[in-house]
Amino acid sequence: MFEAAELGHEISKAEYEKAVPALRAGLLQAQRDLLAARVPLILIVSGADGGGKSETVNRLHEWFDPRGLETSVFGPLSDEERDRPAYWRFWMSLPARGRVGMFFGSWYTDPIIRRTYKQSTGAEFDRSLSRIEFFEQQLAQDGALIVKLWLHLSKKAQKKRLSKLESDPKTRWRVGPTDWKHFKLYDRFVKYSEEALQRTDTGFAPWTVIEATDDRYREVTVGRTVLESIKGRLAAKKAEAAPPRKIVPPGDVVSVLDRIDLARTVSAKDYDQKLARLQGRLNRLARAAWEKKVSSVLVFEGWDAAGKGGTVRRLTSAMDARLYRVVPIAAPTDEERAHQYLWRFWRHIPRAGRVTIFDRSWYGRVLVERVEGFAREEEWKRAFQEINEFEDQLVEHGTMVTKFWVHISKNEQLRRFKERQKTEFKQYKITEEDWRNRKQWEAYEGAINEMVVRTSTRGAPWVIVAGNDKRHARIQVLETVCRRLEQALG
Numbered sequence: 001m002f003e004a005a006e007l008g009h010e011i012s013k014a015e016y017e018k019a020v021p022a023l024r025a026g027l028l029q030a031q032r033d034l035l036a037a038r039v040p041l042i043l044i045v046s047g048a049d050g051g052g053k054s055e056t057v058n059r060l061h062e063w064f065d066p067r068g069l070e071t072s073v074f075g076p077l078s079d080e081e082r083d084r085p086a087y088w089r090f091w092m093s094l095p096a097r098g099r100v101g102m103f104f105g106s107w108y109t110d111p112i113i114r115r116t117y118k119q120s121t122g123a124e125f126d127r128s129l130s131r132i133e134f135f136e137q138q139l140a141q142d143g144a145l146i147v148k149l150w151l152h153l154s155k156k157a158q159k160k161r162l163s164k165l166e167s168d169p170k171t172r173w174r175v176g177p178t179d180w181k182h183f184k185l186y187d188r189f190v191k192y193s194e195e196a197l198q199r200t201d202t203g204f205a206p207w208t209v210i211e212a213t214d215d216r217y218r219e220v221t222v223g224r225t226v227l228e229s230i231k232g233r234l235a236a237k238k239a240e241a242a243p244p245r246k247i248v249p250p251g252d253v254v255s256v257l258d259r260i261d262l263a264r265t266v267s268a269k270d271y272d273q274k275l276a277r278l279q280g281r282l283n284r285l286a287r288a289a290w291e292k293k294v295s296s297v298l299v300f301e302g303w304d305a306a307g308k309g310g311t312v313r314r315l316t317s318a319m320d321a322r323l324y325r326v327v328p329i330a331a332p333t334d335e336e337r338a339h340q341y342l343w344r345f346w347r348h349i350p351r352a353g354r355v356t357i358f359d360r361s362w363y364g365r366v367l368v369e370r371v372e373g374f375a376r377e378e379e380w381k382r383a384f385q386e387i388n389e390f391e392d393q394l395v396e397h398g399t400m401v402t403k404f405w406v407h408i409s410k411n412e413q414l415r416r417f418k419e420r421q422k423t424e425f426k427q428y429k430i431t432e433e434d435w436r437n438r439k440q441w442e443a444y445e446g447a448i449n450e451m452v453v454r455t456s457t458r459g460a461p462w463v464i465v466a467g468n469d470k471r472h473a474r475i476q477v478l479e480t481v482c483r484r485l486e487q488a489l490g
Contacts, residue, residue, distance in 0.1 A: 001194055002209060005152035009221075010214035023223045024063045030230040031064055035098035037234055038338075040144045042095065043102045043226065046109070047151030048189075049179050050161035051212035056151065057104050059219050060226070070095055074105035083295070083351035085397040086110070087135065091346035096338035097143070107132055108196060115192045116185050125192070129199045131389075138386055140204035141378075142340045145233040147226055148205060150197060151212040155186045256452050257445060260407050262468040271471040278478040279318035285485040286319045286355065293352035294488050295399045298481065299361045302406030303444075304434045305416040307470045311406065312357055314474045315481065319355065329360035341365055341383075342390055349394070362387055363403075366451050371443045384454045395459035400488040403460060404477055405448065406467040410441055 011019075034041055043060070045053050057071060072093035081089045087107065095101030111128035114120040120128070136146055153161060162183060166175040182189065201207045208225045212218045266274065289296065298315070300308045316324055327348045336344040342362055350356040365383040369375035375383075394401050408416075417438070420430040437444070456462035463480050467473040 001197060002152050002190060005209045005211040006154045006157075007211065008213065009211045009217045011217045011220060013216065016216040016220060019220050020223075023220065023227065026227045027063050027223060027230075028065060030227055030234075031068055031100060033234050034100070034145075034230060035068060038097040038143075039233060040095045040097050041100045041230065042139060042144050042146045043100060044106045044108070044146070044148040045102065045104055045151070046106060046149065047210075047212065048153040048158055048186075049182050050158050050165065051151035051153045052215060052218050053104060053151055054174075055215065056149070056218065056222055057102060060102060060222070063223060064100060068098070069100045069102060071102040071104060074103070074109065080351065083293070083353075084349050085393040085399075087131075087393055088346065088349055090135075091343065094139070094144075094339060094343065096335070098338075107135065108200075112189070112192050112196055116182075116189045125195075129196055131393075132196075132200050133202065134385075134389055136200065136202070136205040138382075138389075139340065141382060144340075145229065146205040147229045148200075148207045149222055149225065150193075150207055150209045151218060152209055153212050155190075157213045158183060158186065255445075255449055256464060257405075257407055257448060260464050260466050262407070262409050262412070262466050264466045264472050265469040266471040266475055268471070271475065274475050275314065275478070278475065278482060279314070281482050282315070282318040282478060282485075283320075285482055285489070286323055288489055289355075289400075289485055290320075290323055290353035292489060293398075294485075295350045295352050295397075296355040296481075296485065296488075297350065297394060297399055297401045298355065298357045299363070299401075299403040300357065300359050300406065301361060301363050301367070301404065302465070302467065303408050303413055304437055305413050305420070305429070306406035306408045306467045307473055308359060308406050310470060311404075311465075311474050311477050312359060314478065315357065318478075323353070324355040324357060325350065326357045326359060329358060329364065342386065346390075350399075361403075362390070363451060363455075366455075367444065367447050368437075370447055371440055384451075387455055388457065391455075391457070391460040395457075398488075400484055401460035402480060402484050403456075403462045404465050404480070405452065405462060406465045406473055408467045410438075412468045413438065 045056055047053055061069065061071065070093075074089060077089070090103075090107050093101065093103070111120070111125060111132070115122075115125045140146055162175050162179055165171040197207045197209070210218055210221045210225070300312060302308050312326060316326060325348070329344075332341075332344060345358070345362045348356055348358075362383075365375055366380050366387070370380040391401055417430055417434065420426040452462045452464070463476075465473050465476050
């Protein structure tokens with residue numbers, strides 16, 4: 001697919017100077033239109049060494065209003081990035097709605113380079129490309145415009161460009177041993193780059209290959225491509241995103257909640273003994289996980305008044321406060337609404353050896369947002385796969401992921417609601433929203449069953465906790481966390 005970018009395209013200085021003023025005006029207006037429409041632009045600038053990626057990024061900075069533009073450059077992993085899944089650095093760099101995010105280097109760089117240097121197998125490369133395709137589809141379905149530019153140079157042109165840069169004292173610093181090392185592997189690099197582009201050239205995130213031999217041609221073509229992409233996106237009546245991948249219904253959903261024995265109890269005497277023993281065990285395991293850099297993500301969902309908060313406190317009181325963080329989830333802020341819904345959870349992924357406890361979580365998309373109508377049907381339906389992919393990345397990175405649904409009966413919930421109303425220091429815990437949610441018990445029960453069936457995996461399982469007896473619930477959770485940590489630590 002690179003042959004068309006080796007034809008010697010060029011434009012004169014006069015043509016360039018004539019084209020640029022209108023192009024700049026058009027881009028500025030398009031940028032304002034993106035902001036008004038709250039459409040984020042993800043602009044990927046990739047290509048061959050010496051192809052002018054840096055110059056292109058600088059030029060777009062000049063042509064766009066920099067106040068609405070953020071550029072992310074990805075070099076070697078920092079310690080903070082190394083402690084988290086590979087995509088975390090990209091998740092954190094995604095632009096808010098209406099802003100332009102320019103990526104100098106991207107999620108394509110590492111898979112192509114690793115394959116070029118034979119540091120990954122064909123199967124691993126294929127898996128990387130599948131992940132890229134799903135990630136971009138996820139962004140497009142959320143409303144993002146994705147423009148991907150590949151700046152191409154022939155082997156001859158690349159050698160000439162690198163030699164020219166190296167010979168000039170002002171630009172010599174831009175060419176190092178790595179660049180020439182890459183040049184020696186040019187054919188292999190082109191082979192795997194072409195494979196990557198062909199696999200990920202989709203309707204929702206197409207590639208544009210631009211011949212980069214002539215600087216003026218490259219700049220004008222880049223500007224026009226970006227401008228036309230924005231116009232096309234904004235002219236559409238709705239987002240030109242790919243349709244959601246087909247989600248096969250599980251059929252007759254097994255009522256996992258009905259199978260839980262809510263009559264299970266733990267006596268006060270046994271509770272005190274077990275609690276002390278398990279908390280001591282958890283303390284030792286948490287320290288061992290920190291030493292071995294094994295991170296943990298614990299998710300707590302459950303019925304209102306199920307006792308999630310009390311259970312979380314029994315966990316945290318057993319651990320060094322420096323090792324854990326509790327993230328309570330409420331309604332999203334304006335900043336969070338401006339991003340893909342998983343963004344507000346991506347930002348809290350723990351570093352290696354740490355523990356993050358989510359009191360409510362990303363499962364709100366398939367629970368409260370689904371039942372209350374805050375998410376469109378196509379949004380919560382595709383969320384099952386998006387969540388599974390997210391958790392798979394955590395597990396693949398070595399994170400221990402465990403999800404708890406704290407289950408109580410409808411009658412027990414009513415008893416606790418009334419108790420809260422009678423107890424002055426607990427009255428703040430009961431709201432009109434709690435009573436409103438209770439009226440939709442059956443709808444929530446169906447959503448919970450489907451959630452568990454579709455998202456309980458070997459690496460990130462759901463644990464249904466019998467919560468009518470709070471002592472039993474706390475012991476069950478502590479036992480599960482300890483067992484899972486022991487498995488993770490080997």
